[in-house]
Amino acid sequence: xxxxDGLFRALGLESWCGTGASDAPLSMADLMAQSRGDGAAxxxxxxxxxxxxxxxxxxxxxxxxxxxxxxxxGFLAVKDDIKAVLDPITQPLSWLLDGALWxxxxxxxxxMIPILVAIAWWASRSVAVTVFVAFSILLxxxxxxxxxxxxxxxxxxxxxxxxxxxxxxxxxxxxxSDRLQKTLVPVLDLLQTLPTFVYLIPLIFLFSVTExxxxxxxxxxxxxxxxxxxxxxxxxxxxxxxIEAANAFGMSSNQRLAKVExxxxxxxxxxxxxxxxxxxxxxxxxxxxxxxxxxxxxxxRGIRNLELGVGIVAGIGIxxxxxILDRVSKAALSRVDLTRKSH
Amino acid sequence: xxxxxxxxxxGLYKIFGSNDKDMMQYVRxxxxxxxxxxxxxxxxxLQDINVDMMAGEITVVMGLSGSGKSTLxxxxxxxxxxxxxxIIVDGIDVMGLSDDALRKMRQEKMSMVFQKFxxxxxxxxxxxxxxxxxxxxxxxxxxTAEGMKWLARVGLDGYEHHYPxxxxxxxxxxxxxxxxxxANTDIMLMDExxxxxxxxxxxxxxxxxxxxxxxxxxxxxxxxxxLDEALKLADHLVILKDGAxxxxxxxxxxxxxxxxxxxxxxxxxxxxxxxxxxxxxxEPLTGSKFAGDVDIRDNxxxxxxxxxGDTSLHYRVMDGDVPVGELHMRDLVKALVPRISSAA
Numbered sequence: 001x002x003x004x005d006g007l008f009r010a011l012g013l014e015s016w017c018g019t020g021a022s023d024a025p026l027s028m029a030d031l032m033a034q035s036r037g038d039g040a041a042x043x044x045x046x047x048x049x050x051x052x053x054x055x056x057x058x059x060x061x062x063x064x065x066x067x068x069x070x071x072x073x074g075f076l077a078v079k080d081d082i083k084a085v086l087d088p089i090t091q092p093l094s095w096l097l098d099g100a101l102w103x104x105x106x107x108x109x110x111x112m113i114p115i116l117v118a119i120a121w122w123a124s125r126s127v128a129v130t131v132f133v134a135f136s137i138l139l140x141x142x143x144x145x146x147x148x149x150x151x152x153x154x155x156x157x158x159x160x161x162x163x164x165x166x167x168x169x170x171x172x173x174x175x176x177s178d179r180l181q182k183t184l185v186p187v188l189d190l191l192q193t194l195p196t197f198v199y200l201i202p203l204i205f206l207f208s209v210t211e212x213x214x215x216x217x218x219x220x221x222x223x224x225x226x227x228x229x230x231x232x233x234x235x236x237x238x239x240x241x242x243i244e245a246a247n248a249f250g251m252s253s254n255q256r257l258a259k260v261e262x263x264x265x266x267x268x269x270x271x272x273x274x275x276x277x278x279x280x281x282x283x284x285x286x287x288x289x290x291x292x293x294x295x296x297x298x299x300x301r302g303i304r305n306l307e308l309g310v311g312i313v314a315g316i317g318i319x320x321x322x323x324i325l326d327r328v329s330k331a332a333l334s335r336v337d338l339t340r341k342s343h
Numbered sequence: 344x345x346x347x348x349x350x351x352x353x354g355l356y357k358i359f360g361s362n363d364k365d366m367m368q369y370v371r372x373x374x375x376x377x378x379x380x381x382x383x384x385x386x387x388x389l390q391d392i393n394v395d396m397m398a399g400e401i402t403v404v405m406g407l408s409g410s411g412k413s414t415l416x417x418x419x420x421x422x423x424x425x426x427x428x429x430i431i432v433d434g435i436d437v438m439g440l441s442d443d444a445l446r447k448m449r450q451e452k453m454s455m456v457f458q459k460f461x462x463x464x465x466x467x468x469x470x471x472x473x474x475x476x477x478x479x480x481x482x483x484x485x486x487t488a489e490g491m492k493w494l495a496r497v498g499l500d501g502y503e504h505h506y507p508x509x510x511x512x513x514x515x516x517x518x519x520x521x522x523x524x525x526a527n528t529d530i531m532l533m534d535e536x537x538x539x540x541x542x543x544x545x546x547x548x549x550x551x552x553x554x555x556x557x558x559x560x561x562x563x564x565x566x567x568x569x570l571d572e573a574l575k576l577a578d579h580l581v582i583l584k585d586g587a588x589x590x591x592x593x594x595x596x597x598x599x600x601x602x603x604x605x606x607x608x609x610x611x612x613x614x615x616x617x618x619x620x621x622x623x624x625x626e627p628l629t630g631s632k633f634a635g636d637v638d639i640r641d642n643x644x645x646x647x648x649x650x651x652g653d654t655s656l657h658y659r660v661m662d663g664d665v666p667v668g669e670l671h672m673r674d675l676v677k678a679l680v681p682r683i684s685s686a687a
Contacts, residue, residue, distance in 0.1 A: 241460075244457070245461035248454075248457075249522075250449035251478050264464070
């Protein structure tokens with residue numbers, strides 16, 4: 001009947017295979033093929049020996065959907081244990097996110113906007129950038145997007161802060177150990193290339209969607225990569241002659257890290273921070289699928305209800321935030337760069 | 344100056360490669376650098392180095408690139424660990440030191456000046472100069488005072504608050520020297536310290552080093568590939584080739600009696616009149632009629648100028664107020680022609 005029947009007969013595996021008819025529930029495709037009354041004969045001349053095709057001839061072969069089901073069952077089996085460990089560890093993240101959201105909402109706009117503008121001035125020391133920041137926030141507030149923009153901003157502040165706090169030490173450790181670098185690089189590649197929706201799925205199983213750490217973790221996992229990579233790179237790129245001089249004058253490895261390596265790697269680390277900010281902004285929009293508040297929610301509403309205007313205004317709001325964050329962090333970066341080339 | 348050497352290298356070997364210790368047997372059995380590379384894929388960096396460096400002297404290690412001179416100087420403070428052999432500084436075997444003791448030794452006994460300056464680009468000149476003291480945990484006021492003092496001594500007063508990138512190469516290397524001097528160590532390691540500078544500035548820096556040395560009497564180990572520089576600075580000259588010492592001794596002696604065709608080639612190119620001194624060509628005092636007195640440390644060039652090219656003259660050689668020998672201009676002229684390679 002099926003293409004590979006002959007193969008199993010020839011190998012003498014007929015009895016092991018049993019009748020050849022699997023008890024597994026039929027797939028939709030099979031069902032439709034059956035209802036049309038034609039069997040496997042209508043398939044391609046020489047089908048690829050995939051799990052599904054082999055299953056047709058020999059019931060002892062699993063079907064591909066058993067694989068995906070197995071993955072799911074396996075995950076569900078260990079889920080409670082993982083949750084028992086991860087839940088308490090990540091709980092502070094929920095508090096931080098909720099706290100930041102509450103704080104940004106509680107501080108009235110006429111105090112908050114000057115604070116943000118002052119931060120922009122402190123970081124960039126550039127009149128143009130500061131004026132642009134003030135203008136953008138006022139514009140967002142004018143079209144009644146102040147609250148959602150502040151929600152997005154508070155999530156980004158918390159997630160970027162934690163990414164830097166965790167990422168810089170990991171990057172330092174990576175730069176000191178070639179073995180750690182070799183093991184971590186594939187993990188970082190995976191985190192960066194895995195479609196963002198995919199790692200939302202296990203997180204939804206682990207944590208309730210009402211908890212803010214769910215999207216916090218998703219954002220941090222995605223955004224921490226550049227700061228780790230560039231810290232590692234920055235430290236590895238520090239001039240070998242300068243390191244040798246530090247050693248020749250008897251610096252301990254801690255002194256060397258604090259006085260030589262980190263200061264000289266700072267421009268690269270700052271570039272990593274800039275990338276981390278940009279990536280958390282990208283992720284915070286997708287995270288609105290799992291209840292992250294902010295501008296992303298409006299974008300989502302625009303898609304769901306086909307409210308074109310809502311989507312576009314929220315989208316432009318995100319662009320404005322992105323440009324603000326990018327310009328401020330880039331200006332801060334070039335300021336750091338200047339002090340070492342100094343004129 | 345004492346008779347016990349400040350730094351002694353005894354039977355020092357360095358082999359680069361993953362199995363360096365196992366390679367020692369082949370090298371001890373007499374295998375050379377090319378064979379070791381071809382048969383065992385290991386590079387012989389240094390072989391059987393025995394050098395005594397006296398306190399208060401400038402020991403110059405000279406060799407072409409690839410001769411192992413930079414490797415050698417890095418063994419003294421163990422930036423590179425030897426494969427075999429002893430490094431004895433002030434009677435203590437450096438190889439036996441723990442990590443902490445080694446750091447302490449680098450802080451207190453040896454400072455280093457680098458070819459590419461290796462200053463901290465994010466620190467001011469003053470902070471760079473005071474780096475060694477900062478590592479030792481000295482308080483800020485002392486650090487600043489010491490840094491200022493040595494910066495002034497190397498001629499950089501007024502530049503304390505500049506950043507290294509704002510200075511020229513020569514000035515940056517002055518900071519490098521000030522940094523080494525501020526560390527207040529007995530031993531100064533100078534790894535091609537002046538090679539990256541242009542010729543005029545290099546001469547300035549050489550004079551600065553000699554001036555400082557006359558005052559401070561440090562034990563200086565100076566690496567160079569430039570024979571003129573080596574002859575100008577050296578109290579003790581070590582010539583390296585392919586990781587082995589082929590001749591060492593007082594520079595004038597090496598110039599007059601090169602022991603190896605390789606060194607003869609080397610010395611044939613230099614301006615002998617400027618390098619050779621009266622001491623190297625004088626003879627015992629016998630005559631009595633002299634055209635004048637010359638100092639034992641004068642170089643031959645100054646004598647030629649003084650005699651206006653007259654080869655029939657004789658001079659009395661003085662060491663301070665004491666007559667110590669005589670010099671015939673004819674001998675002087677002969678000494679100017681290098682002994683041609685034995686083959687010729």
